[in-house]
Amino acid sequence: MNNDYAVPEAAKPAASVDISFFAEQINKTLSTISYGDNPVELYEPIRYIMQLGGKRLRPLVTLLAGYLFQDDVQKCLKPACGVEVFHNFTLLHDDLMDKAPLRRGQPTVHEKWNNNIAILSGDVMMVKAYELFLDVEPAKLQKVLKLFSHCAAAVCEGQQLDMNFETSDFTTIEDYLHMITLKTAVLLGFSLELGAVLNGAPENDALLLKNFGIKVGIAFQLRDDLLDVYGEQDKFGKQVGGDILADKKTFLLLTAIDQANQSQKEVLTRYKNQTIYSGQEKVQEFTQIYNELNIRAQTEDKINSYFEEAIQSLNAVNAPEARKAMLRNLALQLMERES
Amino acid sequence: MNNDYAVPEAAKPAASVDISFFAEQINKTLSTISYGDNPVELYEPIRYIMQLGGKRLRPLVTLLAGYLFQDDVQKCLKPACGVEVFHNFTLLHDDLMDKAPLRRGQPTVHEKWNNNIAILSGDVMMVKAYELFLDVEPAKLQKVLKLFSHCAAAVCEGQQLDMNFETSDFTTIEDYLHMITLKTAVLLGFSLELGAVLNGAPENDALLLKNFGIKVGIAFQLRDDLLDVYGEQDKFGKQVGGDILADKKTFLLLTAIDQANQSQKEVLTRYKNQTIYSGQEKVQEFTQIYNELNIRAQTEDKINSYFEEAIQSLNAVNAPEARKAMLRNLALQLMERES
Numbered sequence: 059m060n061n062d063y064a065v066p067e068a069a070k071p072a073a074s075v076d077i078s079f080f081a082e083q084i085n086k087t088l089s090t091i092s093y094g095d096n097p098v099e100l101y102e103p104i105r106y107i108m109q110l111g112g113k114r115l116r117p118l119v120t121l122l123a124g125y126l127f128q129d130d131v132q133k134c135l136k137p138a139c140g141v142e143v144f145h146n147f148t149l150l151h152d153d154l155m156d157k158a159p160l161r162r163g164q165p166t167v168h169e170k171w172n173n174n175i176a177i178l179s180g181d182v183m184m185v186k187a188y189e190l191f192l193d194v195e196p197a198k199l200q201k202v203l204k205l206f207s208h209c210a211a212a213v214c215e216g217q218q219l220d221m222n223f224e225t226s227d228f229t230t231i232e233d234y235l236h237m238i239t240l241k242t243a244v245l246l247g248f249s250l251e252l253g254a255v256l257n258g259a260p261e262n263d264a265l266l267l268k269n270f271g272i273k274v275g276i277a278f279q280l281r282d283d284l285l286d287v288y289g290e291q292d293k294f295g296k297q298v299g300g301d302i303l304a305d306k307k308t309f310l311l312l313t314a315i316d317q318a319n320q321s322q323k324e325v326l327t328r329y330k331n332q333t334i335y336s337g338q339e340k341v342q343e344f345t346q347i348y349n350e351l352n353i354r355a356q357t358e359d360k361i362n363s364y365f366e367e368a369i370q371s372l373n374a375v376n377a378p379e380a381r382k383a384m385l386r387n388l389a390l391q392l393m394e395r396e397s
Numbered sequence: 398m399n400n401d402y403a404v405p406e407a408a409k410p411a412a413s414v415d416i417s418f419f420a421e422q423i424n425k426t427l428s429t430i431s432y433g434d435n436p437v438e439l440y441e442p443i444r445y446i447m448q449l450g451g452k453r454l455r456p457l458v459t460l461l462a463g464y465l466f467q468d469d470v471q472k473c474l475k476p477a478c479g480v481e482v483f484h485n486f487t488l489l490h491d492d493l494m495d496k497a498p499l500r501r502g503q504p505t506v507h508e509k510w511n512n513n514i515a516i517l518s519g520d521v522m523m524v525k526a527y528e529l530f531l532d533v534e535p536a537k538l539q540k541v542l543k544l545f546s547h548c549a550a551a552v553c554e555g556q557q558l559d560m561n562f563e564t565s566d567f568t569t570i571e572d573y574l575h576m577i578t579l580k581t582a583v584l585l586g587f588s589l590e591l592g593a594v595l596n597g598a599p600e601n602d603a604l605l606l607k608n609f610g611i612k613v614g615i616a617f618q619l620r621d622d623l624l625d626v627y628g629e630q631d632k633f634g635k636q637v638g639g640d641i642l643a644d645k646k647t648f649l650l651l652t653a654i655d656q657a658n659q660s661q662k663e664v665l666t667r668y669k670n671q672t673i674y675s676g677q678e679k680v681q682e683f684t685q686i687y688n689e690l691n692i693r694a695q696t697e698d699k700i701n702s703y704f705e706e707a708i709q710s711l712n713a714v715n716a717p718e719a720r721k722a723m724l725r726n727l728a729l730q731l732m733e734r735e736s
Contacts, residue, residue, distance in 0.1 A: 094550065094554075096554065097554060097557045097558055097561060099557055099560075099561065100553060100554055100557040151516055151517070151520060154516065155513040155516060155517065174494040174560060175557075177490055177493065177494055177516060178490070178494065178553055178556060178557055178560075180520075181490060181519075181520075181523065181553050182549075182550050182553040182554075184520065184523055184524075185523075185546050185549045185550045185553070186550070188527060188542065188546055189543070189546045192539050192542055192543055192546070193539075196535045196536060196538065196539060197535060199535065199538050199539055199542075200531050200532075200535060200538055203527065203531055203538075203542075204528070204531055207524050207527055207528045207531070210521075210524045211433065211521050211524045211525070214439060214517055214520050214521040214524070215433075215435065215436060215439055215521075217517060218436045218438055218439040218514075218517055219436055221438075221513060221517075222436060222438065
């Protein structure tokens, strides 16, 4: 990686800042990263997936967590981008493994190029993610990379569990919550812990922020499960009922299976691997059972419970209230989103 | 990764040691690494490929390079194993990309399990490789990881170039030498530099050793190309003529194409993507042209020239002659191997 790119000038926020200041810092820094040039087949897919956009949620919370402890978030910028590069690496390889044709409405890397290029450009992306961590001050580098590596392995474990669940008939709600914790939540938790550690937070506050991130991450994924069934089609980006059609074991389905009576259970299992029913019919029948079992309210209760836990952790962090409010509001926005 | 495994007791060599002492240290340390347990589909393939064996050449030269500068190679052990884990990660993903059925005579990971498991267990192997570097002393950690990351990206670039060459009609000898430098030689160069850096070598000696490794690596690959055609079937592990049958652009083929007359060129291109001729006929006709053009001697000259350069670099390293002799003898063995 070419590391001699310009350092953004004003990473020190003005006295009164809002979240857009930090988002801008992330976007500026991401735009200055040069991943590599030759061979072009290896590096072009990296630029492609990084430019597809996304919320940049993970690097954003790294900066917000860092800002809790120091005005200056300069030293968080490159590692925060390392988290974003790693996140996009997981999307690239996951899409390949899931044979997904689209990502953010655009062709996935293995579709646009081919499987081998997706494997190899993903591999080099992980190297580039590590490289973005290497300017961390020497006294903290080992700790940060141990945390990152631990998190990276956990994300791989989560993806493997998710693939295992596709063919397993014995997935429990507990298994599912464990899987989404690894696949989705730990990276959000690490993103927060990272900012805290880099900007000198006491150990306890860093762990509280990590827990805040993990619990928000779980709640976020459960909300995703919920929107798949109860989202409004014109606001939800994906097809409503997509998880039902794909036989995906979500919190809703696993809870329903757990509580279903004999006839409901028959409906929920009748459709498995079946194409004889129309998709619409399947979605309707499942949704009706979810309604009968009050799955929506149960899922909302679960989401609220995780969210409450998250907020309690954030509340306990010893940092200025106005700064914590930015993280709280961001988490609230994530919970209220309809897509 | 569970890092609390026992540290080998006697990493400090006795007054008089030979290479087997270091090989034993490597094998001991490798056997104590616990990669992870759950999910088993993710970690079993790592143990599988690591237990297939191999020469452990890269970690061995790390220790031998470290031994040039300090009696005690203890601090080189885990990073040396990191190199070996990384090397095996590249074999795992390369075999998948090349659709290779066998590795060291055993089914490859994607054959024994499946493609997705090969992708994901490879990914987590790269994380584990990085983890094995993290106990390097803080003052050197950044430098070591920058060197490693640079090398890791280069290896990916080499693999991409190798795949590009399969479908390109315009590969030059220079392109080929660049590709094998990236794909094969830089990791050997890094392995040596690593041991030197960890054991406090002056910068210049570390770079000389890196160059020694790169030049030996290129010579080693060219020797591999040569053995494919001129090796004795009963000593060579693979099928003689395998590269010819696979239309592989080796140093021998590219040199022959470069120097062929019109009728020879016709033979060398006639067979491309053709199955109408028997394999044996193709190997015979190519070998005859190689003989006519004196390709064997030219390749041997090239190998000797790289080997000479390697030895000159090693000679220039400021370290005890008896210790340098171990590296020189190892390199000589690599050159004299017949398989």
